[in-house]
Amino acid sequence: MNYHIMDLEWNNAFSCRHGKFVNEIIEIGAVRLNDALEHQDEFSQLIKPRLSGRLSSIVKNLTSITMDELGEGVPFAEAVNRLGKWMGEEEHVVLTWSDTDLHVLLENFKKFLNKRHIPFLQKYADLQKYLQHRLEIPGGNQIALANAAGQLEIDLTGRDMHRALDDSRVCAEMLKTVFEKESFAGFTADARRPDFYRRLTFKNRYITDVKNPGINKNDLRFTCERCGKYAKRMSRWAVRNKSLSAVFCCGSCGHMFRGNVRIKKTFDETVVTRSVFPYELPKEGSSDDK
Incomplete structure (x- = not known):
């Protein structure tokens, strides 16, 4: 098993053909480690842009790449062909720092080569996610590459x-x-699994339409936290901070509260988070909860 650690640089350029800005890849770099994690080889390739003759100021400042340098590059099709040959047929895993690079690479394959998959990709791993797991960093706190290197005491002196x-x-x-x-x-x-690209491109979303057939109606029912009896909904459902929210009143003890339901649709499942908050009577003249 080989490990191909890959990184991309791209320029955000406007595509007249597609009528929007596209992240056009301008450089590919990669390192090969063998099964024992020993350094084996490296790959580096500049890519001649198709969409724009200018680099954004952000890209110029971050990378110091010039258009003259890119003029000596090769077309995207040739670059990824060389990359694929370099990776070879031997079993391997491609790693990137977060899956953003993979999304951009797939976008370029679609835009420039009309392909909806990456031919040389056998297995994939998000190095950022794996490192955060190993360092026990909460998943919601994405760590920057330089900060991660600092935590691992990797010297960045002289690194470009x-x-x-x-x-x-x-x-x-x-x-x-x-x-x-x-x-x-x-x-x-x-x-190589049929669902890999569907999973990669699936965008998680919050369901905020109470009529959505994906909602289990039982998730919209609340019991009184004081007496345990079912409470009656007293207001229409409203959307608050990506959640469905309504006022409830217990018919047994009269306790009023606000029930919130957040419904998140992922590729694999629907995640429901329910919470209860004290109900505050609306101020005089307010239209809240009417």
Whole structure:
């Protein structure tokens, strides 16, 4: 098994053909580690842009890449063909720092090559997620690459950060530091499975329409937290902070409260979070809860 740690740099350019801004890849860098996590080889390629003859100021400042340098690059199709040959047929996992690079790569395959999959991708792992798991960093707090390197005491002196190859080198060092075979397997996805790209491109969403057929009506019922009897809804459902919210009153003890239901649709499941808050009578003249 080989581990290909890959990083991309891209320019946000406007596409007249697609009528929107597109993240056009301008550089690919990658490092190959073998099964023993020993350094084997590196890949670096500049890509000649198709959409724009200018780089955004952010890209210029972060990468120091110039249009003259990119003019010496190769078309995207040639770049990914070279990358695929470099990765080879041997079993391998491709890793990136967060799955943003993978989304951008897939977007470029669709826009420029009319392909809806990445041919050389066998297995994939999000290194950022795996490292946060190993360092016990909460999933909601995404750690930056430089900060992660600092926590692992990886020296960045002389590194050309925000360049694809050096970022890949840093990621490779981090993988070596935190790697544990059994736990890593749980963060690896088989890109050859039929549902891989549907899962990758699925966007989680909150259901805020009370008439949505995906809502289980039982999730909209509340019992009184004081006496345990069913409470009656006294107001229309309203949307508050991505949640459905309504006022309830217990017919047994008269206790009033606000019930909130947050319904999140993911690729695999519907996650329902329910909460209860004290009810405050609306101020005089307020239209709240009418």
